[in-house]
Amino acid sequence: MTLTEVSTQLNSINNNKLPPIFFLTDMNKFKNPEVICQQLPTGSGVIFRDYEISDRKLRASTLAKVCAEHGLILFIGEDRDLALSVGADGVHYKENTITSAFKSMKDKKLIVTAATHTFNSILMAKEAGADAVLLSPVFRTKSHPEATPLGISKFRDWTNRSPLPVYALGGISSDNAHKLLSTKAIGIAAIEGVIREFYPSEKS
Template structure:
């Protein structure tokens, strides 16, 4: 996931990612958001990395992105908020911070969800977290594949080995 406060140019992170990774482009406040998104999509194609645009299906279509990421509030509005923009080959993910949000992600048409925060994060070290047990329980109950987000590192990722998570998402763990 991109973070404009920690990484001004999201293209810079591509070299650290393996092929078939997915980058969720956020940069919500960037005045040049469309230009950044377009550059990221072009560079990512050359690296065989997919790009999802967060919260803006029209932008995703304009820049030829590989899909859309739904922040939890957008997913809660259901598929009507974005479904008319959907392309057949898109990957759609949604953010979730509760078990109910995982079910709303499915109802919204998401293919997968990013469940957070699993562990303390750099940006919110004192915030409430799910922890391994709750995260694992919710993975087993989720109607969509779940990716762990929040405080993910090599060490914490190993703690989730048998959690049911499909994979990991992160911000700081991928900044170089």
């Protein structure tokens, strides 16, 4: 099953209004995320990361226009002010900045997601006021080969007990995505998995 098929089923089964699938940008793996965005189904989410690039404001503005044209939900990583300035729908925070992002999460001008790797960090995100979390790595991933994957059993347990909606992230491909259907995840977030699905000619 494709990531799109699985994420759509998860989102429908668990009755959530957030996007079923998130594409996380990484220009080291794909230099023009706008190309991927043009292929995504309407209602998909995009998290613009690429924190270190020199023209981040310009690229965020360009991406915002593409997302608006294609009916996508745009989140800006780690920068509430930039998210507001380009008209993004939300902001995404790293696990180690969840608590410092308390104000952004509470003013509710933006939807807020947070990266999490432990159950305690899920609880921290809930306390801070996040709307959903991206929990990783579910499977072994090329991006972080040193990280021990949660595996489906632990991911299922944490998702069942989570006070927030959970997205599955990390090592998800068309070969293993179907395993997520046994969990209460509301969708999938991915970098390379989305690139392979929507731009298969690109080496990632």
